[in-house]
Amino acid sequence: MDPNVLHNITYGVYIISSNNGEKINGQIANCVMQITSEPVTIAVSINKKNLTHEYIEASSRFTVSILEEAAPLAFIGKFGFKTGRNEDKFKGVNFKLLDSGCPVVLDYGLCFIEARVISKMDCGTHTLFLGELTCCEMLKNGKPMTYEYYHQVKHGTTPMNAPTFIRGERVAR
Amino acid sequence: MDPNVLHNITYGVYIISSNNGEKINGQIANCVMQITSEPVTIAVSINKKNLTHEYIEASSRFTVSILEEAAPLAFIGKFGFKTGRNEDKFKGVNFKLLDSGCPVVLDYGLCFIEARVISKMDCGTHTLFLGELTCCEMLKNGKPMTYEYYHQVKHGTTPMNAPTFIRGERVAR
Numbered sequence: 001m002d003p004n005v006l007h008n009i010t011y012g013v014y015i016i017s018s019n020n021g022e023k024i025n026g027q028i029a030n031c032v033m034q035i036t037s038e039p040v041t042i043a044v045s046i047n048k049k050n051l052t053h054e055y056i057e058a059s060s061r062f063t064v065s066i067l068e069e070a071a072p073l074a075f076i077g078k079f080g081f082k083t084g085r086n087e088d089k090f091k092g093v094n095f096k097l098l099d100s101g102c103p104v105v106l107d108y109g110l111c112f113i114e115a116r117v118i119s120k121m122d123c124g125t126h127t128l129f130l131g132e133l134t135c136c137e138m139l140k141n142g143k144p145m146t147y148e149y150y151h152q153v154k155h156g157t158t159p160m161n162a163p164t165f166i167r168g169e170r171v172a173r
Numbered sequence: 174m175d176p177n178v179l180h181n182i183t184y185g186v187y188i189i190s191s192n193n194g195e196k197i198n199g200q201i202a203n204c205v206m207q208i209t210s211e212p213v214t215i216a217v218s219i220n221k222k223n224l225t226h227e228y229i230e231a232s233s234r235f236t237v238s239i240l241e242e243a244a245p246l247a248f249i250g251k252f253g254f255k256t257g258r259n260e261d262k263f264k265g266v267n268f269k270l271l272d273s274g275c276p277v278v279l280d281y282g283l284c285f286i287e288a289r290v291i292s293k294m295d296c297g298t299h300t301l302f303l304g305e306l307t308c309c310e311m312l313k314n315g316k317p318m319t320y321e322y323y324h325q326v327k328h329g330t331t332p333m334n335a336p337t338f339i340r341g342e343r344v345a346r
Contacts, residue, residue, distance in 0.1 A: 005309040005311055010185030010320070033206060034336050036336055041296060043301060113178060124214070136175065138175050144181045148317075
């Protein structure tokens with residue numbers, strides 16, 4: 001299989017956050033898409049090993065922060081290459097808690113979406129959560145970061161738990 | 174709800190094709206993402222009203238042609254704003270049939286993926302099909318067309334059956 005084929009699929013760069021009671025966590029994801037327009041539903045793909053997966057299962061809520069191109073690698077790395085099991089990822093980060101108790105990251109976010117899980121599909125290592133939109137807000141104008149921009153311009157790498165990780169690929173140290 | 178929020182999600186532009194026996198059809202889609210890497214699985218979202226949906230249900234196969242930026246609007250319109258119930262969309266188009274009998278569009282394609290459906294999720298107006306990769310091939314080098322490029326540079330519109338259609342939006346005549 002030629003991995004270049006899969007690299008031609010287009011993605012954005014997002015922070016998916018969720019909560020389990022008062023505990024909050026978030027992670028970088030590139031697999032987010034709107035599935036229906038009436039009602040508005042959003043699908044996100046999350047690795048079962050990730051703490052955010054556990055929290056989405058617990059609260060049936062998630063938020064998606066759509067990152068702008070200006071988001072620095074260090075900020076992405078904070079949410080993408082660390083686990084919330086060892087540290088509080090929200091420390092030093094601007095965020096707010098929505099009425100549901102679900103957190104949403106505001107730094108470097110153009111806008112955000114909150115959704116309530118209405119269905120899910122077991123995809124082996126990952127779960128595809130389908131959420132109905134409960135709340136959304138524009139925060140600023142700007143260009144959404146694409147995954148290609150993250151790789152080509154920011155020289156970002158792919159965590160092993162990402163759906164698009166390919167063995168042999170350069171990973172974060 | 175501010176529709177600008179949803180417009181900040183990043184997508185590509187793809188032709189999803191499938192077959193029902195010897196009958197073949199294809200359609201434009203923007204909702205394609207890789208979900209897992211071992212095995213490689215791909216999710217696509219298809220409106221239940223579409224003929225391609227019927228064919229994917231029949232054959233459990235689909236292909237994804239990843240379109241290049243150079244793909245002209247007229248070509249996209251052929252697959253995006255017409256139904257295969259009234260005409261043969263493949264007439265005058267370069268395509269091939271894979272071993273499974275599933276067709277794949279080659280014109281303006283950087284590469285293609287074929288997948289066998291292993292799971293699906295009912296999402297109301299749409300179905301999310303999860304397919305395991307069975308075949309993929311690079312066709313040429315180039316830039317994948319993003320949905321933003323299609324809108325901003327090509328001035329393309331959104332069909333009403335698309336997941337990302339928003340009421341009040343400019344639609345094709």
